[in-house]
Structure formats: structure tokens, C-alpha cells
Amino acid sequence: MSLNKKINSNLPENKCSVSYTQRLIAGRWKLVIMWHLSQETRRFNELQKLLPGVSKGILTRQLREMEDDGLVHREVYKEVPPKVEYSLTKEGQEFLPILTSMGNWGAKHREKLEQKKNNK
């Protein structure tokens, strides 16, 4: 099948690109952040409320890393009190189909996989 041929044809390059992509999204909250930014721009406080259990420090750090990695744009409004809005860059947006695929795959296999697990 042509999919397999395609996978096969550029195996080593793709392997590295896969690892690269994996590193970019490795953080505990990054994919969920991307998810919440997929529909609309969000302020820092909004994100914190949407992500129960994350602390300010770690949320800040993951957002900074995503910004440094070019996935997220950070817009600072010089007001008092401060207002900062986060959104996805073009690159970030182009990752969304993969996010959707991961969600679909997980939804499809979760039940079956957890059954296997419990039968051990």
C-alpha cells in the first residue's frame, strides 16, 4: 500500500523528525494547552482555570517553552492590570489535525487497551 511505501521510503529522516516533534510536545500540559487555544485566544488566567491542577509556575514555563518553540504566540497588552493573550502560531495550528488524530485514536482504543491491561 502506498502509505507503507511512503513510510518506508524515508525512514531515517522521519525517525528524527518524529523525535523532534515528540520533544516539542513532551510537556505534561502542552497538548491540552494547544487544545484550548485551538478555538480561541486565551488569557493566562483563563488557561489556569481550564487546566485544573496546574500551578502558575509550571503553566508559565510550559507556555514559555511553547513560545520559544514557535508553537504559541504571546501578546502582551500594556495595561494595568496586565493582560496577556495566548494564541497558536501558524505552525501550532498546523499541528491540530495530529491532535485530533491522537484524540480519535485514544477514544477508539482506550477501552480495548484497558481491557487487555486488566486481563493480565
Added chain:
Amino acid sequence: MSLNKKINSNLPENKCSVSYTQRLIAGRWKLVIMWHLSQETRRFNELQKLLPGVSKGILTRQLREMEDDGLVHREVYKEVPPKVEYSLTKEGQEFLPILTSMGNWGAKHREKLEQKKNNK
């Protein structure tokens, strides 16, 4: 666009499934292992050679986790010396398109993203 509608329509379920999927593939070597199993069954020693830098202990652990998670099948041949072959389960195989997408996304954006990084 229908893609956005689809993303929007089942946001919370998908979010959880995304996190679930993320946990399954979170290990340092798991995606690369899947990659090397995508074309053919591999023996333990083969995998170790294909993954420079991984130690036996950690390779064993990641393979066990993937087996427990239903991604990888482990076939033990009762011979002396022992022979163990690893392959992808059906669920693992169905993840391959996502792996390919991640590779393609990384290959497409890597250069651009790293330029952004260096301009900081």
C-alpha cells in the same frame, strides 16, 4: 470548515483521549521503537542496536510498558539461547499514520521553528 466543527463538537472527550494517548507514548524511546517495528518484527538485540544510547534496562522497561498498554506484542521462543521477537499489535499499527504525520510536521517546520528560536 468541517474540521473545525468536528474539533469543536467533542472537545472535552477528545481532550481526555488526547491526554490518554500522550501518556501511552510518553517514554523517551517509545515512538522510535514503534517506528522500527512498523516494517518488521525485531528481536531484542536488534532493537538495542537500532537505538544507540539506550541501556538494556530501560529498553526492557519501555517495551514492557508498551506491551502492558497493548501497543506491542512480545513473542518468546523457548530456545537456548532465548529468542524474543517484538511486533506491533493492531492498535499499535493503527497509530502509525499519526507517527507519520508527526514526522512530516516536524520535517516541515523544524527549520522554520529553529530560526525563530535563534532570533530570540
Added chain:
DNA sequence: CCGGATCCAATATGATACTG
């Protein structure tokens, strides 16, 4: 050959207090 068990180092995450 294929691991299990153990211990240690590195990294990631979380809680808390403080600040422009």
C-alpha cells in the same frame, strides 16, 4: 540472549511566597 533488581542522576512538576 534476554532480561530482572537495584541504586543513582537528571529532569519535570508542584507548592508557596513575593512582585510590578
Added chain:
DNA sequence: CAGTATCATATTGGATCCGG
């Protein structure tokens, strides 16, 4: 409001030694 700084904790990866 949106952070920074610091310390504590949890998770992960790696090295080493031992066993069927």
C-alpha cells in the same frame, strides 16, 4: 493579572550487577 524565585517532590532514564 500575570508573572518570578525558591524549594520540595515525583517521575524518568541510565549504569551496574546478577540470573535463567
